[in-house]
Amino acid sequence: xxxxxxxxxxxxxxxxxxxxLQDIDLxxxxxxxxxxxxxxxxxxTTLCKAMTGIVPFYMGGRYSGDxxxxxxxxxxxxxxxxxxxxxxMLEDYESQLVSLTAGEEVAFSLLNHGFAPEEVAxxxxxxxxxxxxxxxxxYQLDELSGGQRQRLLLAATLAVHPEIIVLDEPVSAMxxxxxxxxxxxxxxxxxxxxxxxxxxxxxxxxxxxxxxxMVVLKEGQLVTADTFAAAARTMYEDEELxxxxxxxxxxxxxxxxxxxxxxxxxxxxxxxxxxxxxxGFEGGNx
Ligand SMILES: Nc1ncnc2c1ncn2[C@@H]1O[C@H](COP(=O)(O)OP(=O)(O)OP(=O)(O)O)[C@@H](O)[C@H]1O
Numbered sequence: 001x002x003x004x005x006x007x008x009x010x011x012x013x014x015x016x017x018x019x020x021l022q023d024i025d026l027x028x029x030x031x032x033x034x035x036x037x038x039x040x041x042x043x044x045t046t047l048c049k050a051m052t053g054i055v056p057f058y059m060g061g062r063y064s065g066d067x068x069x070x071x072x073x074x075x076x077x078x079x080x081x082x083x084x085x086x087x088x089m090l091e092d093y094e095s096q097l098v099s100l101t102a103g104e105e106v107a108f109s110l111l112n113h114g115f116a117p118e119e120v121a122x123x124x125x126x127x128x129x130x131x132x133x134x135x136x137x138x139y140q141l142d143e144l145s146g147g148q149r150q151r152l153l154l155a156a157t158l159a160v161h162p163e164i165i166v167l168d169e170p171v172s173a174m175x176x177x178x179x180x181x182x183x184x185x186x187x188x189x190x191x192x193x194x195x196x197x198x199x200x201x202x203x204x205x206x207x208x209x210x211x212x213x214m215v216v217l218k219e220g221q222l223v224t225a226d227t228f229a230a231a232a233r234t235m236y237e238d239e240e241l242x243x244x245x246x247x248x249x250x251x252x253x254x255x256x257x258x259x260x261x262x263x264x265x266x267x268x269x270x271x272x273x274x275x276x277x278x279x280g281f282e283g284g285n286x
Contacts, residue, residue, distance in 0.1 A: 003027035004164055004196050005051050010065035012046060012055060019220055020046045024065070026215060026225040028164075028198060033190055033210050035228070036200045037235070037244050038217035044200045045091065047217065048168045050074075051198065053082045070163065084113060087157035087165040091172055096153055102128065102144065103137030106156045113160075127159035128152075131185060147178045151185070158189065164196040165189075171206065179206050186210075205246040209267045216241065229265055248272055255281075 005028040012021040021043045028034055028051075036044045049055035053074035056063045067074045070085055090096060099105040106124040115123070128136055131151040136144075144152060150170065157165055167186070171179035187210045190197050201207055204214075214231035216223040218241065224234045235241040236253045245253070252263050252272065261279075266272040 002030040004030045004070055005198075006068045007050065008066045008068070010050065010063065010067060012050060012061060012063045014046075014059070014061045017061075021050065021217075022220045024222050026222060028196065028215075029213060031194050031196055032213045033187070033197045033207075034199070034213040034215060035204055035207050035211045036198065036215045036217065037202065037204055037231075037241075038223070039240060039244070040202075041219075042217040043220045044217055045168050047215070048088065048090075048166045048198070048200060051164075051166055052086050052088045053077060053079045054088070080112075083109070083162075084160055085163050087160060087162035089153055089157055089165070089167045089170055091169040094149070097141060097149060100140060101137065102133065102139045102141065102152050102155075105141065105152055106137075106159050109156065110159055123159045123161075124155075127155040130158055130189065131155040147174055147182070150174070150182065154182075154185070161193075162195065164198065167197070167199045169200050169202070171201070179203075183207060183210065202244065204244060205248070208246045208248060 007024045007026050010021060010024040011019060013019045024047070036047060038044055046055055049059065050067050051069065053067070053069070055061065057074060058079045069082055074082060097105060099108055103124055106127050107120045110120045110123060124137060128134055131154050133148060133151055133155065141149060171182050174182065183206055186197060186199070189195055190210070199207065204211070211228045213226065214228045215225045216231055216235055223238070223241065224231045226234070232245050232249050233253065235245045236250070242250065248266050248269060252266055255261070256263055264271065264275050266275070
């Protein structure tokens with residue numbers, strides 16, 4: 001399987017800090033929907049920044065090893081050039097908003113990269129439509145709700161047509177409905193354009209229907225980078241990481257262990273219920 005991002009023997013420390021990432025070797029598969037999981041402070045945000053060259057080339061710090069994005073080392077490349085191919089949405093998304101109107105916000109980076117005005121207008125229109133904000137070009141940012149502003153930032157990211165989108169806790173400020181709707185949207189984009197998605201999310205439950213692969217960090221070290229199913233098993237074996245496994249999979253892996261059976265790759269409660277019923281588990285007995 002072709003990889004789009006590769007970290008080799010990567011170590012990183014912010015200025016004056018201890019090592020935040022240690023000996024990281026991993027690949028992100030092209031076209032995957034990869035979740036980055038791990039306890040607080042494990043280095044997930046730092047890993048996102050390393051995948052886009054911000055760490056260490058914008059923020060400074062000490063590092064060794066290499067990060068390759070789409071076949072090229074981030075070393076010696078401008079962060080803004082990488083940004084044309086890898087969209088990044090950080091957790092404090094409000095601080096990434098720079099304009100007065102929704103249209104200007106989406107157009108901003110396109111204009112910076114020298115796209116012709118007609119192309120900018122067309123991409124802006126399409127990106128706003130893709131995120132469910134059609135025709136909102138002239139809206140002031142303060143006329144949009146928090147969730148809409150987050151969608152707007154996604155539109156600005158999409159308008160560049162990145163091959164990869166990296167998102168750090170993108171639904172942290174949303175209620176569960178908002179979170180589900182943003183992730184559904186992201187999945188639709190992933191399906192429609194084949195965009196590789198990398199998302200840091202401590203509530204992996206939200207992503208169970210969509211995730212293909214998972215990277216797990218703990219205390220700056222890589223626990224595993226594997227298919228979702230294999231990585232979930234590895235997490236389940238670790239007491240500290242087990243609570244981060246989606247609730248449905250905690251049930252699945254618990255039943256498998258207790259009864260020595262192998263169950264299907266549940267993605268929804270309905271699938272789980274159907275299989276358990278077929279096997280003769282009545283509600284509440286599992
Ligand atoms: N700019 C910085 N300067 C110095 N240390 C930092 C900086 N940013 C993060 N750190 C430290 O690096 C470590 C990893 O932080 P990081 O934010 O990458 O982890 P995380 O897994 O994303 O955490 P969380 O889930 O809490 O967001 C932490 O100990 C944090 O305090």
